[in-house]
Amino acid sequence: MTANKKQLNYSFYPGCSLHASGREYDISTRAVFKALNVGLKDVPDWFCCGATPAHNVDELLSLSLCAKNLSLAEAVEGDLAVACAACFSRLKTTQHHLKGDDNKRKQVETAIAGPASLGKPVKHILEILARDFGLAKLEEHVKKPLMGLKVACYYGCLLTRPPGVPELDDCEDPSIMEDILRALGAEPVSWSHRMECCGANFTLSRPGVVLKLSGAILESARLAGADCIMVACPLCHGNLDIRQESIEDRSKTSYDTPIFYVTQLVALALGVSGNKLGLESVIVDPRPLLMSKELL
Amino acid sequence: MSRIGVFVCHCGENISRTVDVEQVAKAAGEIPGVAYSCDYKYMCSDPGQNLLKKAVAEQHLDGVVVAACSPRMHEKTFRKAAQAAGLNPYLCDMANIREHCSWVHEDKKLGTAKASDIVKLMVERVKKGKSLAPIVVPVTKKALVIGGGIAGIQAALDIADAGHQVLLVEREPSIGGHMAQLSETFPTLDCSQCIMTPKMVDVANHPNITLYTYAEVEKVEGYIGNFSVTIRRKARSVDEDKCTGCGICMTKCPKKKIPNDFDQGHGMRTAIYVPFPQAVPNTPVIDRENCTMFQSGKCGVCAKVCGPGAVDFQQQDSFSVESVGAIVVATGFKLYSIDRKPEGSPIQGYGEFGYGTIPDIIDGMTFERLASASGPTGGKIQRPSDGKEPKQVVFIQCVGSRAREKGISYCSKVCCMYTAKHTMLYHHKVHDGQAYVFYMDARTPGKGYDEFWRRSVEEEEAVYIRGMVSRMYQKGDKIVVMGSDTLVGVQVEIEADLVVLATAVQAQEGADLLAQKLGISYDKYNFYSEAHAKLKPVECATAGIYLAGACQGPKDIPDTVSQASAAAAKVMTLFSKDQMERDPVVAKVNEKYCVGCFACKKVCAYGAIEEKEIRDRQGNLVKAVAYVNPGVCGGCGTCQATCPSKSIELDGYTDEQIMAMIESL
Numbered sequence: 001m002t003a004n005k006k007q008l009n010y011s012f013y014p015g016c017s018l019h020a021s022g023r024e025y026d027i028s029t030r031a032v033f034k035a036l037n038v039g040l041k042d043v044p045d046w047f048c049c050g051a052t053p054a055h056n057v058d059e060l061l062s063l064s065l066c067a068k069n070l071s072l073a074e075a076v077e078g079d080l081a082v083a084c085a086a087c088f089s090r091l092k093t094t095q096h097h098l099k100g101d102d103n104k105r106k107q108v109e110t111a112i113a114g115p116a117s118l119g120k121p122v123k124h125i126l127e128i129l130a131r132d133f134g135l136a137k138l139e140e141h142v143k144k145p146l147m148g149l150k151v152a153c154y155y156g157c158l159l160t161r162p163p164g165v166p167e168l169d170d171c172e173d174p175s176i177m178e179d180i181l182r183a184l185g186a187e188p189v190s191w192s193h194r195m196e197c198c199g200a201n202f203t204l205s206r207p208g209v210v211l212k213l214s215g216a217i218l219e220s221a222r223l224a225g226a227d228c229i230m231v232a233c234p235l236c237h238g239n240l241d242i243r244q245e246s247i248e249d250r251s252k253t254s255y256d257t258p259i260f261y262v263t264q265l266v267a268l269a270l271g272v273s274g275n276k277l278g279l280e281s282v283i284v285d286p287r288p289l290l291m292s293k294e295l296l
Numbered sequence: 297m298s299r300i301g302v303f304v305c306h307c308g309e310n311i312s313r314t315v316d317v318e319q320v321a322k323a324a325g326e327i328p329g330v331a332y333s334c335d336y337k338y339m340c341s342d343p344g345q346n347l348l349k350k351a352v353a354e355q356h357l358d359g360v361v362v363a364a365c366s367p368r369m370h371e372k373t374f375r376k377a378a379q380a381a382g383l384n385p386y387l388c389d390m391a392n393i394r395e396h397c398s399w400v401h402e403d404k405k406l407g408t409a410k411a412s413d414i415v416k417l418m419v420e421r422v423k424k425g426k427s428l429a430p431i432v433v434p435v436t437k438k439a440l441v442i443g444g445g446i447a448g449i450q451a452a453l454d455i456a457d458a459g460h461q462v463l464l465v466e467r468e469p470s471i472g473g474h475m476a477q478l479s480e481t482f483p484t485l486d487c488s489q490c491i492m493t494p495k496m497v498d499v500a501n502h503p504n505i506t507l508y509t510y511a512e513v514e515k516v517e518g519y520i521g522n523f524s525v526t527i528r529r530k531a532r533s534v535d536e537d538k539c540t541g542c543g544i545c546m547t548k549c550p551k552k553k554i555p556n557d558f559d560q561g562h563g564m565r566t567a568i569y570v571p572f573p574q575a576v577p578n579t580p581v582i583d584r585e586n587c588t589m590f591q592s593g594k595c596g597v598c599a600k601v602c603g604p605g606a607v608d609f610q611q612q613d614s615f616s617v618e619s620v621g622a623i624v625v626a627t628g629f630k631l632y633s634i635d636r637k638p639e640g641s642p643i644q645g646y647g648e649f650g651y652g653t654i655p656d657i658i659d660g661m662t663f664e665r666l667a668s669a670s671g672p673t674g675g676k677i678q679r680p681s682d683g684k685e686p687k688q689v690v691f692i693q694c695v696g697s698r699a700r701e702k703g704i705s706y707c708s709k710v711c712c713m714y715t716a717k718h719t720m721l722y723h724h725k726v727h728d729g730q731a732y733v734f735y736m737d738a739r740t741p742g743k744g745y746d747e748f749w750r751r752s753v754e755e756e757e758a759v760y761i762r763g764m765v766s767r768m769y770q771k772g773d774k775i776v777v778m779g780s781d782t783l784v785g786v787q788v789e790i791e792a793d794l795v796v797l798a799t800a801v802q803a804q805e806g807a808d809l810l811a812q813k814l815g816i817s818y819d820k821y822n823f824y825s826e827a828h829a830k831l832k833p834v835e836c837a838t839a840g841i842y843l844a845g846a847c848q849g850p851k852d853i854p855d856t857v858s859q860a861s862a863a864a865a866k867v868m869t870l871f872s873k874d875q876m877e878r879d880p881v882v883a884k885v886n887e888k889y890c891v892g893c894f895a896c897k898k899v900c901a902y903g904a905i906e907e908k909e910i911r912d913r914q915g916n917l918v919k920a921v922a923y924v925n926p927g928v929c930g931g932c933g934t935c936q937a938t939c940p941s942k943s944i945e946l947d948g949y950t951d952e953q954i955m956a957m958i959e960s961l
Binding site: 163170171172173192193195196223 | 636644646647648650651701767769770771776
């Protein structure tokens, strides 16, 4: 095979979180694509997908926000890559609803003053790594295997659910995160709370709920002997990382469990320097753990 | 000129609501060849039929059209009435203005016009109709019963007791089915084996019953009264005639750690085995996949210790062809499994319950084996993982059942009752234990059923929680059950030692394949379809084949036994005469024009067309033509539509009749 320039190209919908609290996710995603020599180009003029609030208030609004973003994405070559689990869920949900409901599609097309383009595949970073790029090839690109790192893969609510919508993996018993980690040389642990809710948006309105739910996740990961937790959602990250101190205060247990974005661990294994992954900007400092495993 | 009578029925308001029946009768009277027409509120009632009989006699009618419901409903009724009045019954036809018209239309004007058209068509058909005589076929008074569970056993015993020969075929090495696996039975808590095993022995000893166990139906040909079935008798590797059932082979077999299906894989058996001690017949089978002799050619201990020399490693599957007049299908059910869904299946598994990876989450049948005195624990309630007695047991109902999102929308009918029974058995055996039940509804219709369920709640102290379980996971040696109590509106978390799932009742493995062999229909869940949900609950649409038990849909023991006896009664009715009459609506070949292309033979779904040689007086072959066996012909008319030389015709639906119908419009 000839040494082609870039064999894979993607359009990229970062979403608001990746420009704010989830900045490390953005940085590390771009680093991974660069290291794998895969093209990633931002959708021009993308804007908020509506996240949780929009679809709770007005279904037409939430579908229209995503539909408009999907039609903007047509301007860029390649399937649409999404990192944030919530954006991914909203974009996939919009495609799912509009494909199956002509009336709704017409309403949305009136709202966005143009045709709804539903043809472009929306793909989560996980499936791009595991399927499009491929696990075997990913393994070949590993420069620094994550030997000895015990990771609890945390899927949360939105990546695989509801059935029939995200089509990322088995709804209740997925393995795509574990598969990627094994390719990186890390050791995914078997644990109970991979699919439980972290409390999500209640972090602002009813933090007590989040402390309880996220606390259960941290406790379960600890019992399973995990060194850290890996996530693919900025909101889950926030709840497990930023709220970790409050959880510790409440449960009188010390966790000190670093929370990684999937792309941070992938980038590390691909040999990207730890200084370029935003490791310093999270609350629970992951650097001591990485140093103890000689990964930094 | 014909003298046809047209009788238009109101069917109460079923027809008259959307069809102006008086107008239809009036218009019919104006059709050339119609000598008489009238309308009546209930034409099928006695006065209605008398109206028809009187008109035939007084008006000298030579044909009758009854404009009413579907011929499937009342064709027989009216043909009988016409016959009583001296008319050939096949000159009486139905114009279906109910199912085909009034029930599916709203506009009365259009409905009336369509009803008149339907009547016109049928008048033309009857005008060109011929008198036909029913076909008489002999009846072989021997029944085949497929499946040796309680349904098959009951049906076989009833038919045999009536003096008829029965061939009972069972796939497994022993009869008994699921009922033999149960511990106690609701609502009386009598021991399942105690009421089941005597019946099994009766089957074995009955002079009119031939029992083929470890056998399967391979092929079915023929028709009501005259089926020919091929049975595959799988190689037992033990000669049934020589074996005395002493069991020494099993005690000496060195392979002793094979999970026993009868105990849901929780007990162990040897490679040469009977599934359970009360098996009928008490003749062992060698499980070739697990037998050292078959796998490596060394061992043969069982053959060495067998006194009568019954062990036969060379035995092959054998086939026997049997003639029977009726078939009772009683193949039972299987239980849904929460495993990952098989490729291509619409039925989902339960990832939220770990897809069956947690050892102390068991199904109801496994609990039956744990509670059974003959089970792997001798009736002690011990959980599979470490043999400890569970102190907190969670029972979950409707696992798979009534869960459209998992692929099954029906209710499995037996689970509410057997879960109530389980809580009782558990409480009787573990006095300091606590049972919890997650349920959607408690469905307990049946004699003594609700009282039984209440007893579980009120006297046996089971805690019923109305709600479903969202997730279960292993935490140390406990199983955390997360669910909701929808009556209180709170989330519930229980740390259980054992979880018992009331999994859905599903059609038996391979039910669809057997149905295809038999030519009977089945629903999307592979349960066999009865001919009429209310009025023909044990008959199949295919004549001569009857249904008993859970192969038709989830059923408890009392219902199964009732249905089995009902199916047996139907068989006895069939066997009450030496010959039976069949409708003469069959295809006939015009041998003069038939060119012997046999296109008809290729399309015939019933295998009714044979090749017939026509020879001259010297015995020289003149030509080969098609011949339709009237006993086998299903009267579908496919051959008629296919025949390029127009030399095959269906009586009652000749080309002449059909052309006349079309031209009348």
